[in-house]
Amino acid sequence: MTETVTAALLIIGNEILSGRTHDKNLPFLGRRLNELGVRLAEARVIPDVRETIVDQVNELRARHTYVFTTGGIGPTHDDITAECIAHAVGRPLMEHPEARAILDRRYKPEDLTAARLRMARTPEGADLIENPVSGVPGFKIGNVYVMAGIPAVMQAMFESVAHELVGGRPLLTGTVVAELPEGVLAEPLGELQARYPDVEMGSYPFYGQGRFGASLVLRVADPARLELAMGELKDMVRRLGAEPREEAVEAEAEDTGTAGAAGHTGGTG
Amino acid sequence: MTETVTAALLIIGNEILSGRTHDKNLPFLGRRLNELGVRLAEARVIPDVRETIVDQVNELRARHTYVFTTGGIGPTHDDITAECIAHAVGRPLMEHPEARAILDRRYKPEDLTAARLRMARTPEGADLIENPVSGVPGFKIGNVYVMAGIPAVMQAMFESVAHELVGGRPLLTGTVVAELPEGVLAEPLGELQARYPDVEMGSYPFYGQGRFGASLVLRVADPARLELAMGELKDMVRRLGAEPREEAVEAEAEDTGTAGAAGHTGGTG
Numbered sequence: 001m002t003e004t005v006t007a008a009l010l011i012i013g014n015e016i017l018s019g020r021t022h023d024k025n026l027p028f029l030g031r032r033l034n035e036l037g038v039r040l041a042e043a044r045v046i047p048d049v050r051e052t053i054v055d056q057v058n059e060l061r062a063r064h065t066y067v068f069t070t071g072g073i074g075p076t077h078d079d080i081t082a083e084c085i086a087h088a089v090g091r092p093l094m095e096h097p098e099a100r101a102i103l104d105r106r107y108k109p110e111d112l113t114a115a116r117l118r119m120a121r122t123p124e125g126a127d128l129i130e131n132p133v134s135g136v137p138g139f140k141i142g143n144v145y146v147m148a149g150i151p152a153v154m155q156a157m158f159e160s161v162a163h164e165l166v167g168g169r170p171l172l173t174g175t176v177v178a179e180l181p182e183g184v185l186a187e188p189l190g191e192l193q194a195r196y197p198d199v200e201m202g203s204y205p206f207y208g209q210g211r212f213g214a215s216l217v218l219r220v221a222d223p224a225r226l227e228l229a230m231g232e233l234k235d236m237v238r239r240l241g242a243e244p245r246e247e248a249v250e251a252e253a254e255d256t257g258t259a260g261a262a263g264h265t266g267g268t269g
Numbered sequence: 270m271t272e273t274v275t276a277a278l279l280i281i282g283n284e285i286l287s288g289r290t291h292d293k294n295l296p297f298l299g300r301r302l303n304e305l306g307v308r309l310a311e312a313r314v315i316p317d318v319r320e321t322i323v324d325q326v327n328e329l330r331a332r333h334t335y336v337f338t339t340g341g342i343g344p345t346h347d348d349i350t351a352e353c354i355a356h357a358v359g360r361p362l363m364e365h366p367e368a369r370a371i372l373d374r375r376y377k378p379e380d381l382t383a384a385r386l387r388m389a390r391t392p393e394g395a396d397l398i399e400n401p402v403s404g405v406p407g408f409k410i411g412n413v414y415v416m417a418g419i420p421a422v423m424q425a426m427f428e429s430v431a432h433e434l435v436g437g438r439p440l441l442t443g444t445v446v447a448e449l450p451e452g453v454l455a456e457p458l459g460e461l462q463a464r465y466p467d468v469e470m471g472s473y474p475f476y477g478q479g480r481f482g483a484s485l486v487l488r489v490a491d492p493a494r495l496e497l498a499m500g501e502l503k504d505m506v507r508r509l510g511a512e513p514r515e516e517a518v519e520a521e522a523e524d525t526g527t528a529g530a531a532g533h534t535g536g537t538g
Contacts, residue, residue: 015473015486017309018442019299023292026314030288040286042321043314045295048471052311075452076472076483077459107452115455134476150476173287183344183376186384190346202317203345204284207403207419214345217284 005167006041007033008060012071012081013149014047024151025070032158037167038066048072053084061088061144066165068158071149073138075115081146082139086123089141096122099137106135130160169221171200174230175247178237179213188236189216192229198222199229215247274437275310276302277329281340281350282418283316293420294339301427306436307335317341322353330357330413335434337427340418342407344384350415351408355392358410365391368406375404399429438490440469443499444516447506448482457505458485461498467491468498484516 009029015021023045030040041064046052053072061067072081086093099120103112122128122139129138129147133156138147140161147157178185182205193201200219205212216233220226230246237244278298284290292314299309310333315321322341329336341350355362368389372381391397391408398407398416402425407416409430416426447454451474462470469488474481485502489495499515506513 013473014469014471016295017299017312018303018488019296019301019309020442020486021473022296026285027288027291030286032288034287040288041316043286045312047310074472074474075455077455077462078471111452113452113456115459116452118455119452134481150474152476173289183380183382183385183388186344186346186387187382190384193346200283202283202347203343204282204290205343205419207421212403217289219287 005038005066006064007038007066007068008041008064009043010053010056010060010067010069011043011045011149012048012053012069013045014078016045016071017047023070025149025154028151028155029068029158032162033165033167034173035170036162036165037170038165039171048078048080050080050084050087053081054088057085057088057144061142065143067144069144069146070154073119073136073146073148075113075118079118082118082121082123085141085144085146089123089144091123091125091141093121094124095120096126096128096139098128099139102128102135102137129157132156132160171219171221172223172226174218174226174233176216176218176230176233176237177213177245177247178216178240178242179211180237180240180242181212182214184240185214185216185237188240189233192232192236196225196229196232199225201229274307274335274435275333276307276335276337277310277333278312279322279325279329279336279338280312280314280418281317281322281338282314283347285314285340286316292339294418294423297420297424298337298427301431302434302436303442304439305431305434306439307434308440317347317349319349319353319356322350323357326354326357326413330411334412336413338413338415339423342388342405342415342417344382344387348387351387351390351392354410354413354415358392358413360392360394360410362390363393364389365395365397365408367397368408371397371404371406398426401425401429440488440490441492441495443487443495443502445485445487445499445502445506446482446514446516447485447509447511448480449506449509449511450481451483453509454483454485454506457509458502461501461505465489465494465498465501468494470498 011023016023026043033040046056072079083093103120119136123141126139126141129140131137133153138157147154202217204215218229234244280292285292295312302309315325341348352362372389388405392410395408395410400406402422407426416423471486473484487498503513
């Protein structure tokens with residue numbers, strides 16, 4: 001693996017854990033980070049609980065080059081992310097002058113309530129993350145990027161800091177869809193993997209219309225190695241009696257898990 | 270909080286972290302567990318890496334009443350969940366006689382390859398989790414439930430063990446949608462929360478068609494307390510000049526985060 005720059009995502013919010021709201025930020029961030037040569041190495045979903053947020057931020061920021069958090073930066077009583085990050089990094093929570101100026105421009109003085117002023121608070125020394133969608137900024141302190149939970153806002157915030165992330169070589173992804181059960185694919189795929197230890201090979205089964213198949217995904221930074229391995233993989237699928245359906249090679253494959261029946265790995269053999 | 274029975278979900282799979290596949294198991298599990306009086310307290314998404322899986326299983330099973338894992342139990346080389354769980358619980362990985370019998374019934378002898386036989390392996394002493402969708406079972410060892418990643422299969426597996434989970438009182442959920450910015454809602458909502466410390470109050474902003482609003486979600490086990498708090502909450506929204514739109518009170522609210530624009534908490538004030 002040439003990939004060494006890693007990131008973690010901390011998804012903060014009871015509403016994700018209750019199943020009420022479906023997170024959309026993880027797939028976006030995983031894809032975009034990979035394009036920048038950063039590997040999303042883990043993600044955690046945690047409740048709006050002070051001690052939990054502080055502990056997890058500290059664990060993750062020590063372990064990864066970048067940590068991104070989503071959620072909990074609004075004006076309501078359950079928005080406690082900013083104060084938890086301040087506590088985690090050992091800085092006081094202060095009113096950030098630029099953030100205050102943004103709120104001053106956005107709200108009439110009589111609408112700039114104490115609750116809204118909470119959104120101008122960051123740990124001392126933080127830099128703001130611009131929010132072109134709804135104005136109210138996120139912030140960055142050390143290697144921790146604190147963003148909104150609403151996907152449209154989160155994505156805009158991410159794009160405003162993407163240029164400053166320093167990654168390794170992006171992994172290229174090639175996908176071959178095979179309408180064969182994983183149990184048939186498993187042995188030859190394992191042998192192929194053994195001959196290409198530098199290429200990460202994954203098998204992601206799907207199930208739909210009563211049929212099983214698998215997406216075989218190869219990831220490697222070197223385009224020549226990817227081409228070689230893809231050629232062998234397609235030959236393998238043909239030898240097993242199916243027509244390999246190749247998806248475009250790109251810096252990251254588009255989501256193919258949208259069909260409801262499709263999903264991630266496990267137990268369909 | 271009357272809720273004390275907690276669970277964790279460990280989502281195993283590179284394809285979730287790369288953004289290629291969208292997890293659908295977390296929202297399902299969060300909702301179903303709550304109906305059974307079990308709170309999903311955290312979820313983690315981790316790659317197909319042996320040491321990571323072992324460490325996280327051990328951390329989570331010590332901390333929660335139940336741990337559920339999804340993914341990595343198929344026949345391919347990247348399906349390493351069973352051996353990792355065995356290592357985590359300190360038991361040898363064995364061929365499970367009932368699992369073997371299931372595979373014997375499912376496959377002709379010439380199709381029962383070494384790769385497929387991998388799916389009969391469980392840690393010694395494990396009980397199987399039935400898979401009515403595609404046959405190949407999951408397993409349970411101690412408080413760890415090991416399930417497939419494909420949502421249809423995972424859901425069927427969960428339902429086959431749901432009767433044995435022992436929960437507390439389920440939290441009831443009431444939701445009021447208010448077409449008001451969170452910055453307007455924040456102060457009176459915080460005051461309401463202060464007067465109902467036993468009721469968990471969350472504010473989940475949404476953004477769509479250029480308008481901001483918030484879903485205000487109350488959760489408590491006692492129906493009388495919920496009714497009282499919901500009444501006050503609706504009065505509050507009316508006083509602020511909007512018509513409260515109440516969603517059905519149920520053991521868990523349906524997902525309302527499907528509109529693309531809707532999402533989880535933060536930064537819209």
